[in-house]
Every structure is written in structure tokens, then in C-alpha cells.
Amino acid sequence: MSVTRRKLLMGVGATAIAQALPIFRPAPAHGQTPGTQPQQAPLSSGSQKTSAPPVPHDGRYVPVRTLNGWTLPWRMNNGVKEFHLVAEEIVHEFGPGSKATCWGYNGSTPGPTIEAVEGDRVRIFLTNRLKEHTTVHWHGVILPAGMDGIGGLTQPHIQPGETYVYEYTLVQHGTHMYHPHADEMTQMAYGMMGLFIIHPRRPERLKVDRDYAFLLHNWALHPGTWRPDPSIMTEFDLWTFNSRVFPAIDPLVARTGERVRIRMGNLSMWNHPIHLHGVEYLETGSDGGRWPESMWRREVTSIVGVGQMRDIEFSAVPGDWAFHCHMAHHTMNAMGHGIPNTTGVDQSGVEARVREMLPGYMAMGRNGMAEHQDHTTAGMPGPVNTLPMLMGIGPFGNIEMGGMFTLVKVRDDLAAGDYTDPGFYAHPEGTVASRVSDDPNFGAPPRRHG
Numbered sequence: 001m002s003v004t005r006r007k008l009l010m011g012v013g014a015t016a017i018a019q020a021l022p023i024f025r026p027a028p029a030h031g032q033t034p035g036t037q038p039q040q041a042p043l044s045s046g047s048q049k050t051s052a053p054p055v056p057h058d059g060r061y062v063p064v065r066t067l068n069g070w071t072l073p074w075r076m077n078n079g080v081k082e083f084h085l086v087a088e089e090i091v092h093e094f095g096p097g098s099k100a101t102c103w104g105y106n107g108s109t110p111g112p113t114i115e116a117v118e119g120d121r122v123r124i125f126l127t128n129r130l131k132e133h134t135t136v137h138w139h140g141v142i143l144p145a146g147m148d149g150i151g152g153l154t155q156p157h158i159q160p161g162e163t164y165v166y167e168y169t170l171v172q173h174g175t176h177m178y179h180p181h182a183d184e185m186t187q188m189a190y191g192m193m194g195l196f197i198i199h200p201r202r203p204e205r206l207k208v209d210r211d212y213a214f215l216l217h218n219w220a221l222h223p224g225t226w227r228p229d230p231s232i233m234t235e236f237d238l239w240t241f242n243s244r245v246f247p248a249i250d251p252l253v254a255r256t257g258e259r260v261r262i263r264m265g266n267l268s269m270w271n272h273p274i275h276l277h278g279v280e281y282l283e284t285g286s287d288g289g290r291w292p293e294s295m296w297r298r299e300v301t302s303i304v305g306v307g308q309m310r311d312i313e314f315s316a317v318p319g320d321w322a323f324h325c326h327m328a329h330h331t332m333n334a335m336g337h338g339i340p341n342t343t344g345v346d347q348s349g350v351e352a353r354v355r356e357m358l359p360g361y362m363a364m365g366r367n368g369m370a371e372h373q374d375h376t377t378a379g380m381p382g383p384v385n386t387l388p389m390l391m392g393i394g395p396f397g398n399i400e401m402g403g404m405f406t407l408v409k410v411r412d413d414l415a416a417g418d419y420t421d422p423g424f425y426a427h428p429e430g431t432v433a434s435r436v437s438d439d440p441n442f443g444a445p446p447r448r449h450g
């Protein structure tokens, strides 16, 4: 196959060309907005941060913090809030060791988060620097039909090199998204999507101290390739929060007792039951805005369906709390599917014979798959440009997760607005599960068999 290096280089070229933006300068991915969103230390190596352009301060809301992402600057022009999106090819890193030529907006996937306030009149330019046409659809936003961004139905497609303008007044609040409605199977599979947060005009009765947001997505980036495969329907390799995999996803940091909101949107091809440890949170909102408080309900897992948004809120409790999709294959990175089940199979006689054909072959999986992460850590080589199936190392050993997994890190001594990764939690004495025996016949537990 003549994939890869040439296309990667083409991608780099396209990104370089995109440095001259008509209205606003593009910002690199993984930056945060100086002033409103302080820089964050990486959870582990590779979550590289670079500065993003400043966003004017609206003053009427606590700015959303987009995990590993950034917020699109705007400017006022005769009472209209103007934004400028650029659809373009980029080189994106899912985590250290896995890069691909993707499509996104203004240099990143997801594109920058758009934030505005109910009642604002917005004017959003879309410049198409792709080599095929596109449009942009404002998912969940109430607007005139002709602003809905459906290529062929509500507007002509935006041809390569063209700029279109969308203009409307925001008549609602809530967590929304934007994405193309042109060749969307391909364009979304390559990463074209972003968040569109509309804050309520009247301040919320229960104010949040931290407001996080991310999009769920899946990618068919097969090992040894450098471009996601848009034709895949089920066998995806990478499952991401804001186009990043654990442990390269930012932690959600808070101070004990702070009210935290997490906004989640799903533009992947699966539904995701997102689960938070440590609290019973309240499901409080969606595309339909912050629901009336009588509709809030306690949950520990919320299914975020394809095309849906869900907002959850909770009072932060100290600790390192897992926050992840509950589909076990979605907290994995690239792995083989449909492989023989080797659990319980003694392969010792086979290993030497296979090595005659495949030097370095290692029989695996007799007692489970956890050993994969040890092999990776020990330096066992895998295919190029892919990530091990299990990743993440914690204070007690391998975390054995990848994909849609990150940590909510709550500490007593964080300053308001400090998003710095505080490292791992120092548990109070006597509050960590501990070993009492290494004898498998320990105690007399009731058992139905044996």
C-alpha cells in the first residue's frame, strides 16, 4: 500500500499554508485561552500545550474549559459577535505515538469551541480550505432554515477556497455542536466537529465554578496507517474525548466542594454510557439547555446517544475518580478484533514453532490480557503509528485503560481557577484497600462450587 508518509507530508504542508487566516489567526490545537483558562500541566508525556489567542472577556459567564482544546476568539462588529471558522486538513496527535492526517477547523480537531450568550446576534464565517466542498451545520441551534447548513437543501455547497457567512440571533441556551452536512460520513470520520456553547442570558440560580466540555468520537486509524478510514461502521481503533485518548486526555481538576459541570456531546458512531466514580451527579441539561430543577435526577452513568448532548453537575469530593465510557472496548486503544480466544490455552509448545516463521513471536493471553501492558512497558515493539491497547500508569501500577477514560482530580487546596494537574491523590491514612494474605486458601468464603 502506498499510504502514509507522503500523505502525512501533504498534511503538514496544508497546515503550513493555513497559517494566514483572513480575520483571526489560527491557533494550534491543545492550547487554552490565556487569562480565562490557565495552562495545564500534562497528565503524562505528550499532551503538548501551546498558547492560544486570547478570547475577549464577555463577563456574563464562567468560560467553558474544553479538554485539550481551545475557545474561538470573536470580535464585535456593530453589535454583532463575529467568528471565523476555517475547514482544513491538519496533522493531529491522538496521544504520543499516534498521529494522523485529519480534517478539522482552525488547526485542530475538534475545532475551537464557540461560546456566546442567549440573545447575541452572531455572524460566523466559514472558509473552506479543503479540496472538496463542505458546509457547517449548527447542531441543535434554533435558527432560520436557510442558516441550517445542509448542502443542497438549504444552501449551495461551499466550494474549495470559498467563504460563506451564517448570521442569526441566539434565542436559546444550552450545549450544542457544529459539524458539516456535506459528505458527512467522510468529513466527520476525519474529525470535523466542534462545540457551540450558548450561555443563558439570565445568570443561573446555581452557579457552577468549573464548566468542562468535550465531544465523543471514534476513529478507524488502523495500525501502520496515517489517515482515518471513513468507510468503517463498527471496527474502530480509537475512542476519544476531544480527539485524544487516555492518558493523553486532560484531567478534570476541581477544588473540594466546588460545583462542577461537565458537558458531553456525541458525534461518534456509537452510543456511550459515560460513568463517573465517587459521586451521584445530577443530570441537569442537554441541547435543550439547563433543565428545570424538577427534572434533574441522580445518576452515576448517562448514555450519551449519537447526536445527543448531556450536562452533568456535582459537588466535588476529594480523590482521583475515574471518569469513562462503560463500554469496555471503548476504554481500549487499537487492538485486534475477532482473534482466537487463547484464555486457558497452553501455547508453550507452539511458541517455538511460530518463532521459526515469525521471529520474536510471543504467545499471549493464557491467563487474561493484562500482560499486554507489561509487554508494552518492557519495550516489545508493535506496528508503527499506533498505540498499545492498554495504557496509563498510576501510583499503584498499570491503569490498563486507554481511549475514553480520564480522571476527575479533586483536592482541598486548589486555588479557584487553577487547572494545573495536581498529580496523583495522597490518600488519608487507612483509606486504601490493602493486602491481608497471599494464600489462595485464605479464610472460609461461602462458595457454590468447589
Ligand SMILES: [Cu+2]
Residues within 6 Å of the ligand: 239, 270, 271, 272, 273, 325, 326, 327, 330, 404
Ligand atoms: Cu463508549
